[in-house]
Amino acid sequence: MKMYQVDVLSDNQEDISGGEVASAPGVKESATAEPRSDITGWVFRVLIIIGLALVVYTTFTGRLFQPLFQAAKAAHWSKLVVRPSLWWGIMGIVLLVIRSIAWVRYRPFPSADMADAPSLTVIIPAYNEGPMVRKSIDSVAAAFYPHDRLEIFVVDDGSKDDTWFHIQAVAQNYPDIVTPLKFSVNQGKRAALEAGFRRARGDIVVTIDSDSVIGRDTLLAMVGPFRDPKVGAVAGKVIAYNRDQGIIPKMLHVRYVLSFDFLRAVQSTYGTVYCCPGALAGYRRSVVCEVLDQWVGQTFLGRQCTYGEDRALTNYILDRGYNTVYQRSAVVRTIVPWTYRKLCKMYLRWDRSYVREEIRLTRIIWKRPPHALAIALLDKFVTNLRYPIGYVSLGLLVILSFHDPMTIVRFLFAMGMMSFLNMFYYLLREKSWDFLFGICYAY
Known part of the structure; x- marks a missing residue:
């Protein structure tokens, strides 16, 4: 089985028609700390x-x-x-x-082994991401996973900067596993993910934001919980990539650790994680196929839904009776806002989808087991x-x-x-x- 050391993607490009986060300048990468003794x-x-x-x-x-x-x-x-x-x-x-x-x-699920890892599709939607998309693709291609069971779709959602150039350049390093896709105009993250979902052949589909990088063990960890046929979606652990860039990233890093290692860990014990995050989420492809048309065509108050696609998809999967769980050992580092204005925009986007999906959840939640x-x-x-x-x-x-x-x-x-x-x-x-x-x- 073929494995790459650092770089891995493809030049079999396909032109298709039809959340912007800029790379932070001077970002210093930071790894998650080891658990205490x-x-x-x-x-x-x-x-x-x-x-x-x-x-x-x-x-x-x-x-x-x-x-x-x-x-x-x-x-x-x-x-x-x-x-x-x-x-x-x-x-x-x-x-x-x-x-x-x-x-x-709470205990994390055992990771899959290289020998029994299921076929996997990774989707990376990108919009005006610039050179940061290279790091995202490289991290996925360099992760431990058998490449004869791995495919990666990188979707340029009509970027106006040099994102497509970077996608093409890095894809040439990994011709066996990466397929770049390009929209002629910006259609939104949901449409970019849909393009990947409809082309996916893997039993499991993992979505990763283009401003995020994963650990070497993340993919094997993400597919581990799917050994349980009741699991329909998995949330990975999200931490700040740029936590050393200022006070706001440091505060958000603490918030993310509590949000995932505490709140989602708690929710996972009763199989009801309310949001599998866009930065790192895994889905059983057969379940996504059941709800894909509903998710793509979702409306609220008569208007097409263009935000909160991660929580919306999680709700659709819960509505089908599947469990959604948290995998602590699957780690992704994502760029978080480093200015107050960017922070407000992020929370406004989250709160808009929160209100909509909480209303939907009031109906879905009654389908959960008694406990x-x-x-x-x-x-x-x-x-x-x-x-x-x-x-x-x-x-x-x-x-x-x-x-x-x-x-x-x-x-x-x-x-x-x-x-x-x-x-x-x-x-x-x-x-x-x-x-x-x-x-x-x-x-």
């Missing part, structure tokens, strides 16, 4: 248990939130705000305890109330602070306590002082 790990597990106990104690004794309890006994108008807030807070604590138990139970349904209902109820209740409670805290200035201090202390607790989850996985940036992110 077993002894240190147990120390942080104990600290997490102590932290949970402290949160529960301060919540139910009322010492930390005494002004809120007093307000609940006062005027009628305050009861309408305080009591729902307190109940929401209690449910949030219960959810955190459940998540912590599930997180301890998954129970946890998911609590999760979605608490999570989706955090904004209305949070903003109203914040307004009440400001009002109460005029009567008791310590109210704001208690509130900030509570935020710090919760962020420190989250940082214990982070420190258990990473050897890094970057946890301090996670605390800043919380505020």
